[in-house]
Amino acid sequence: MAAILVGNWWALAIRGVIAILYAVIAFFWPGITVLALVLLFGAYALVDGIFALVAASRLAHVHGRSGPLLLEGVLDIIIALICFVWPATAIVALVYLIAIWAILSGIALIVAGMALLRLTSELMVILGGVLSILLGIILFIHPAAGVVVFSWWIGIYALLFGIAMLAAAFRIRYHPI
Numbered sequence: 001m002a003a004i005l006v007g008n009w010w011a012l013a014i015r016g017v018i019a020i021l022y023a024v025i026a027f028f029w030p031g032i033t034v035l036a037l038v039l040l041f042g043a044y045a046l047v048d049g050i051f052a053l054v055a056a057s058r059l060a061h062v063h064g065r066s067g068p069l070l071l072e073g074v075l076d077i078i079i080a081l082i083c084f085v086w087p088a089t090a091i092v093a094l095v096y097l098i099a100i101w102a103i104l105s106g107i108a109l110i111v112a113g114m115a116l117l118r119l120t121s122e123l124m125v126i127l128g129g130v131l132s133i134l135l136g137i138i139l140f141i142h143p144a145a146g147v148v149v150f151s152w153w154i155g156i157y158a159l160l161f162g163i164a165m166l167a168a169a170f171r172i173r174y175h176p177i
Contacts, residue, residue: 006175009169015162015165016163018162020162022158023159026151026154026158027152030151031147039083042080042081043080045077046080049075051073052072056070096143098146101136102135105132107129109128111129113128113129114126
């Protein structure tokens with residue numbers, strides 16, 4: 001496998017360049033980045049829903065019962081339609097879901113931190129809980145900020161991945177096979 005990578009070092013370089021270009025798009029056009037992710041998820045949900053409906057149909061012919069698979073297929077297709085017809089709504093729903101998670105996990109951290117505070121004088125767990133709640137509140141007040149930050153995190157990953165691939169490509173370029 002290593003010999004194949006060395007012989008095709010240019011493929012790693014191309015992957016690196018594409019990842020860096022993707023990072024630039026994610027940083028400068030976060031809305032487009034998140035929209036593409038929502039549409040891709042919608043495509044996945046549609047295909048998954050169709051396969052679930054096919055499986056439900058086949059299961060119904062054999063065993064007569066296929067309720068859970070039928071429900072999954074229908075829900076997948078509804079989610080796909082929402083992603084395609086109202087992508088902005090799907091994006092905002094994701095941000096609100098993250099906001100709810102942040103608030104609930106923040107409350108749990110504060111409760112755990114208070115229990116820990118009785119044993120030690122450690123306040124950092126409580127601080128983490130407060131920060132999580134603040135994040136949730138900010139996302140509820142400014143959901144667009146959540147979309148931008150989500151895109152930036154993806155961009156940071158893509159940039160670091162691209163740099164790693166380019167570095168690997170040029171380090172192995174002249175390595176003897």
